[in-house]
Amino acid sequence: GAGVSQSPSNKVTEKGKDVELRCDPISGHTALYWYRQSLGQGLEFLIYFQGNSAPDKSGLPSDRFSAERTGGSVSTLTIQRTQQEDSAVYLCASSLGVGKETQYFGPGTRLLVL
Amino acid sequence: DAKTTQPNSMESNEEEPVHLPCNHSTISGTDYIHWYRQLPSQGPEYVIHGLTSNVNNRMASLAIAEDRKSSTLILHRATLRDAAVYYCILRRGLNTDKLIFGTGTRLQVFP
Numbered sequence: 207g208a209g210v211s212q213s214p215s216n217k218v219t220e221k222g223k224d225v226e227l228r229c230d231p232i233s234g235h236t237a238l239y240w241y242r243q244s245l246g247q248g249l250e251f252l253i254y255f256q257g258n259s260a261p262d263k264s265g266l267p268s269d270r271f272s273a274e275r276t277g278g279s280v281s282t283l284t285i286q287r288t289q290q291e292d293s294a295v296y297l298c299a300s301s302l303g304v305g306k307e308t309q310y311f312g313p314g315t316r317l318l319v320l
Numbered sequence: 321d322a323k324t325t326q327p328n329s330m331e332s333n334e335e336e337p338v339h340l341p342c343n344h345s346t347i348s349g350t351d352y353i354h355w356y357r358q359l360p361s362q363g364p365e366y367v368i369h370g371l372t373s374n375v376n377n378r379m380a381s382l383a384i385a386e387d388r389k390s391s392t393l394i395l396h397r398a399t400l401r402d403a404a405v406y407y408c409i410l411r412r413g414l415n416t417d418k419l420i421f422g423t424g425t426r427l428q429v430f431p
Contacts, residue, residue: 251418262417297363304417311363
């Protein structure tokens with residue numbers, strides 16, 4: 207069966223440009239999570255959705271970061287006015303519901319800001 | 321969230337058992353112990369989880385100390401494909417959301 211998919215797989219952008227990262231969760235999964243992994247750093251939580259609502263946005267590093275989810279399915283993470291420190295792998299995960307044991311991760315989007 | 325401590329790295333030879341330790345001395349009664357691993361250039365994948373009793377699945381076994389202040393992930397016969405970073409994570413009950421990843425243990429497997 208199809209797993210979590212993310213697009214693009216790689217993105218190179220110039221400092222100051224906006225980028226959109228997309229996540230397609232596993233069909234039927236109501237919970238969706240965004241994490242990022244910077245070079246040499248661990249994985250850090252950004253935001254999660256239950257349905258189309260985002261009860262926890264505590265991990266978003268600045269107001270340049272936003273995310274939305276529509277139709278309880280696809281989610282988009284938007285980074286405005288990108289900075290070099292935004293360079294990282296952005297990972298999306300989904301699960302059957304909040305608190306369910308297993309989160310299934312996508313392959314990630316590797317973002318490089320020049 | 322309670323903190324976990326893991327060795328930075330471990331090594332094993334192929335087809336030998338591997339014991340990956342995790343200390344979580346501040347664990348609370350409702351914290352579940354989860355293990356995820358991240359293969360090179362991939363997203364993390366779930367390995368196993370438990371609360372108090374030892375657990376087995378097709379991937380690994382989880383041995384939990386009686387006082388629950390530590391646990392050990394056991395790979396019974398390491399393969400080259402098991403080379404990854406292994407993360408031990410505490411989740412407060414099952415009604416939690418985000419995963420809090422530490423630095424994990426990088427496992428190297430030699431042929």
